[in-house]
Amino acid sequence: MSAAPLIPPLQSEGQVLAEVNGCLGLITLNRANALNALSLAMIRDLTALLKAWAAAPAIEAVVILGAGREGKPAAFCAGGDIRFFHQAALAGDKALEDFFTEEYALNHLIHAYPKPYIALMDGVVMGGGMGISQGAKLRVLTEHSKLAMPETNIGLFPDVGGGWFLAQCPGSSGEWLALTGHAVGAGDAIALGLGDVFVRSGELPIIIEAFRRGEQPSAEHVVATVMERVDLAAPADDLELRRRIDLHFSKPTVLAICESLQAAGDAWSMETLATLRKRSPLMLAVTLELIRRARKLSLAEDLRLERDLVHRCFHLRPGAASETVEGIRALAVDKDHSPRWNPARIEDVTPAMVAEFFASPWAPAEHPLRGLA
Numbered sequence: 386m387s388a389a390p391l392i393p394p395l396q397s398e399g400q401v402l403a404e405v406n407g408c409l410g411l412i413t414l415n416r417a418n419a420l421n422a423l424s425l426a427m428i429r430d431l432t433a434l435l436k437a438w439a440a441a442p443a444i445e446a447v448v449i450l451g452a453g454r455e456g457k458p459a460a461f462c463a464g465g466d467i468r469f470f471h472q473a474a475l476a477g478d479k480a481l482e483d484f485f486t487e488e489y490a491l492n493h494l495i496h497a498y499p500k501p502y503i504a505l506m507d508g509v510v511m512g513g514g515m516g517i518s519q520g521a522k523l524r525v526l527t528e529h530s531k532l533a534m535p536e537t538n539i540g541l542f543p544d545v546g547g548g549w550f551l552a553q554c555p556g557s558s559g560e561w562l563a564l565t566g567h568a569v570g571a572g573d574a575i576a577l578g579l580g581d582v583f584v585r586s587g588e589l590p591i592i593i594e595a596f597r598r599g600e601q602p603s604a605e606h607v608v609a610t611v612m613e614r615v616d617l618a619a620p621a622d623d624l625e626l627r628r629r630i631d632l633h634f635s636k637p638t639v640l641a642i643c644e645s646l647q648a649a650g651d652a653w654s655m656e657t658l659a660t661l662r663k664r665s666p667l668m669l670a671v672t673l674e675l676i677r678r679a680r681k682l683s684l685a686e687d688l689r690l691e692r693d694l695v696h697r698c699f700h701l702r703p704g705a706a707s708e709t710v711e712g713i714r715a716l717a718v719d720k721d722h723s724p725r726w727n728p729a730r731i732e733d734v735t736p737a738m739v740a741e742f743f744a745s746p747w748a749p750a751e752h753p754l755r756g757l758a
Contacts, residue, residue: 459508516545540712572621
């Protein structure tokens with residue numbers, strides 16, 4: 386019997402590839418020239434595939450990976466398509482709202498997926514890439530893996546469930562990752578609960594070839610295909626800083642964190658302070674509040690809150706006045722790397738400014754993610 390009926394019609398014009406081998410459904414993000422950043426069509430294809438395979442008894446496990454480019458560094462997925470965010474926000478395009486509603490619903494689907502879902506997180510894994518990998522039953526990292534939630538760099542906040550999964554990190558490391566956007570490698574990611582196993586990148590082609598061509602009779606065999614090549618010696622570099630991270634990033638406000646770093650005065654503290662001073666002061670405060678609230682929320686509650694926040698990011702100050710639109714302009718459109726944040730100083734952010742973001746624009750029965758359990 387042909388496996389073709391197991392693959393629903395896809396709309397992303399080759400940006401998502403799907404294959405079936407035995408009991409395995411294999412997904413390849415195939416937008417390598419954009420570091421496999423997610424478009425709305427890709428999100429819809431991923432959702433359609435995962436729902437179809439969840440309902441198909443013949444499929445017992447799913448693997449997702451990112452397409453590579455010859456001679457270029459690997460990228461699993463660098464996030465969402467931020468240029469699309471910029472264009473859609475300025476044009477008042479309804480697809481922007483659809484993007485976040487459908488992306489967050491996909492993130493929830495992955496976390497709750499009823500079959501083993503394995504993410505091969507080689508290379509860059511940022512933003513939306515974290516959203517489609519953190520819910521995996523097996524998160525596979527290599528020496529090239531670089532995990533980050535860098536949204537504050539564009540006047541946004543760590544979304545795609547980032548409030549929830551960063552809040553699960555030990556100590557105050559979630560606040561550190563959320564506010565600075567710092568990228569961590571495989572060993573640190575595993576220690577922080579953001580990855581599960583380390584496989585050397587040279588082993589990945591063998592694993593992927595086995596997924597594509599080898600016999601895959603059961604979910605257990607799919608998992609074993611990875612586990613037999615796991616290396617226990619994952620590299621680590623940043624976690625000796627944990628004491629300092631906890632000391633500074635446990636402070637109650639962004640300003641208090643900055644004052645603590647300034648008082649410490651060592652090279653790492655001053656470099657970290659300089660990073661924070663480049664970010665949107667307002668969105669730093671929103672991000673810190675999100676992480677602190679998310680520690681008491683379920684994933685579904687966090688995603689609903691993030692959906693409120695992202696709506697506010699684009700609509701409290703519409704168009705070019707949005708911190709997010711300005712951040713994307715400076716980083717990816719004009720590329721002048723000189724965003725004009727409002728307010729410009731951390732000292733000038735008020736609690737009332739932050740509170741506006743946390744007021745839901747929807748009644749509970751009308752919330753676009755009301756169906757998440």
